[in-house]
Amino acid sequence: MAQIKLPEIFQNGMIIQRNKTIKIWGEAEGTDKLRITFCGDSISADIKEGKFYCELAAKEAAYGQKLEIFAGEKEEPDVVLKDVCIGDVYIAAGQSNMEYFLRYDAHWNEIKQWEQNDMIRMFNCKRIAFNGQNRDLPECGSWFKEQEYQWESFSAPGYCFARSIQPVIGVPVGIIGCNWGGTPACAWMEASYLNDPPLSVFIKEYEDAAGAVDEDEMRRLSLEAWEYEDSYLHQVAWRAMMYGMNQQDQERWMDETANAPVLPMGPYHHYRPSGLYEMMLKKLAPFSVKGVLWYQGESDAGHGEIYDKTFASLIRCWRDLWQDELPFLYVQLAPFGKWLGIGGEDYPVVRESQERVLKNVPGTGMISIMDLGMYEDIHPKRKKEVGERLALLARGLIYGEDILCESPEFTGGEREGNQIRLHFSHTGSKLHVNGNVINSLYVEQGGNLIGVKDFQLDQGLLLNFETLTEEPVEIRFAKEGYCEVNLFNEADLPVRPFSAVVI
Known part of the structure; x- marks a missing residue:
C-alpha cells in the first residue's frame, strides 16, 4: 500500500494562492508515480528517492474545491483534501507582537461577537526549536476558521488584517502564522545571509555564548528549561503577563520567577541564528503566497544601527527561498517605556533603520503605530488597529487602490x-x-x-x-x-x- 506524506500546510480547509503556480510536494513510498487532480487539472509526479514535487497551473479564486492524490494507476484517491479554497494567502511573521494572541487584544470581547466570515482561514506553524523537540501544541498545525478553538490563540494583527481586507477584495483570505515571541531577525534567516559583516556579529555572539557551556550540560540545562517553559504553571503565569501588568505587579512576577530555569543560548534555543529558518520557515516554502506581514525588531534593539541591513537581508533571503519577489508590509516599532526590567530607549534607532528599509528595498511598505504604544508594556493591546492599518496599506500598495494608506x-x-x-x-x-x-x-x-x-x-x-x-x-x-x-x-x-x- 502506498504511503503519501504531505507537508502540514496541505490539509482540509486550506487556502491556495490564486493566480500563481500551485506547488505541491511531499514524500511517498510504495509507488513510483502519483497523479494529482485539482479544479479539473490532472498532473503526474515521479517519485525520486522517496520525494516528489509537481506544479499545477495557476487558478482564479474559488470555493469548496477538492484536491486528490492517486498512487500509480489507482482509481480511488489515497489522499483527499476537502473544502479547499483559492484566494490570497499571507504569512504573518515576526516575534511576540505578531504572535500576540487574539484573546489578549483590547477588542477581543467585541471581536467574539462579529458575524462569522467563512472566507477567512488560519494556520499556525508549530513552534519547534530543534529537531526531535516534542511539544504539545494543539493550536498549531491545522487550518481553522473563526470560532474554532484555535482562533483565540492566533495572531491578532494577522487575523484583523484578514478580517479587514477580505470584504474588500472579495476572495478567500488565508493567514499563515509563522512567528515566535522574542526572536531576533537572524533566527529567521538562512546561514549564508549572515556570513559577512556586519551581520556576522550574530554568528560571533552565538558562538561565544554557546561555546561557554559544555555540550552535555547544554543539553541538560536546555531540556530542563523547555520543560519549565511548556509547564502548565508557567503557561498560566505567562498568560496573566500577556493580558498586561503594571510595574509593581511585573516586579512581583520577576521576583517569583527569579529562580526559574534559564534556556542557555545554544543548539536548543529558538533565538539562535538560522534556527527557525530551518525548523519553521523552510517547511512552508515553496507554498505560494501573496505576501508577508512582518512585525519584529524589538529583539534587535541591541543592534538597531544595522537593523536596516539585517531586515533587508532577511527580505532577500525569503524572496530567494520562494523564488518570488514577495511584498513585505511591516510595522514600525511602537512607543515603549519599561517592561520586565528592559526599556525602549534603543527603539528610536531601530525605527530609523526601518525607515531606511522603506526607502531602499523595493516592494516594501511600513505602517506607523506611534499612537498605540504603552509605557508599561512592550505589547500594545490594540492589535485590531495594527491589522487594519496593514490591510489599508495592502489595498494601496498591493491591490492598487487610489487611497490614502500611508502615514505622513x-x-x-x-x-x-x-x-x-x-x-x-x-x-x-x-x-x-x-x-x-x-x-x-x-x-x-x-x-x-x-x-x-x-x-x-x-x-x-x-x-x-x-x-x-x-x-x-x-x-x-x-x-x-x-x-x-x-x-x-x-x-x-x-x-x-x-x-x-x-x-
Whole structure:
C-alpha cells in the first residue's frame, strides 16, 4: 500500500494562492508515480528517492474545491483534501507582537461577537526549536476558521488584517502564522545571509555564548528549561503577563520567577541564528503566497544601527527561498517605556533603520503605530488597529487602490521670519491634532529648547514663535523611546518620527 506524506500546510480547509503556480510536494513510498487532480487539472509526479514535487497551473479564486492524490494507476484517491479554497494567502511573521494572541487584544470581547466570515482561514506553524523537540501544541498545525478553538490563540494583527481586507477584495483570505515571541531577525534567516559583516556579529555572539557551556550540560540545562517553559504553571503565569501588568505587579512576577530555569543560548534555543529558518520557515516554502506581514525588531534593539541591513537581508533571503519577489508590509516599532526590567530607549534607532528599509528595498511598505504604544508594556493591546492599518496599506500598495494608506512623512521645511513651515507627504486634505498641543515635538536653537507660540495645520504644519535668531533650528518629532503621537493625516494615520535642521 502506498504511503503519501504531505507537508502540514496541505490539509482540509486550506487556502491556495490564486493566480500563481500551485506547488505541491511531499514524500511517498510504495509507488513510483502519483497523479494529482485539482479544479479539473490532472498532473503526474515521479517519485525520486522517496520525494516528489509537481506544479499545477495557476487558478482564479474559488470555493469548496477538492484536491486528490492517486498512487500509480489507482482509481480511488489515497489522499483527499476537502473544502479547499483559492484566494490570497499571507504569512504573518515576526516575534511576540505578531504572535500576540487574539484573546489578549483590547477588542477581543467585541471581536467574539462579529458575524462569522467563512472566507477567512488560519494556520499556525508549530513552534519547534530543534529537531526531535516534542511539544504539545494543539493550536498549531491545522487550518481553522473563526470560532474554532484555535482562533483565540492566533495572531491578532494577522487575523484583523484578514478580517479587514477580505470584504474588500472579495476572495478567500488565508493567514499563515509563522512567528515566535522574542526572536531576533537572524533566527529567521538562512546561514549564508549572515556570513559577512556586519551581520556576522550574530554568528560571533552565538558562538561565544554557546561555546561557554559544555555540550552535555547544554543539553541538560536546555531540556530542563523547555520543560519549565511548556509547564502548565508557567503557561498560566505567562498568560496573566500577556493580558498586561503594571510595574509593581511585573516586579512581583520577576521576583517569583527569579529562580526559574534559564534556556542557555545554544543548539536548543529558538533565538539562535538560522534556527527557525530551518525548523519553521523552510517547511512552508515553496507554498505560494501573496505576501508577508512582518512585525519584529524589538529583539534587535541591541543592534538597531544595522537593523536596516539585517531586515533587508532577511527580505532577500525569503524572496530567494520562494523564488518570488514577495511584498513585505511591516510595522514600525511602537512607543515603549519599561517592561520586565528592559526599556525602549534603543527603539528610536531601530525605527530609523526601518525607515531606511522603506526607502531602499523595493516592494516594501511600513505602517506607523506611534499612537498605540504603552509605557508599561512592550505589547500594545490594540492589535485590531495594527491589522487594519496593514490591510489599508495592502489595498494601496498591493491591490492598487487610489487611497490614502500611508502615514505622513516629513519632506522638508523652511523659515518664514518667526515661522517655520514643515511639509509632509501622504496628508490627505489636512493634518489634524487630537488635543491643543502637538505631543513629542521639540524645537532647539543654539542648544536651547524654544517653545512654539502656536501652530496652524493644513497639508503641512506652520509653527509660530515669539522670536527666532539666525541660527539653524533643530526639530525632533517622536524621537523618544516612548511618546504619544497625536498628529494625524485625513485617514487618522499618525505622522512618522522625524528630525530635521531648518537653516
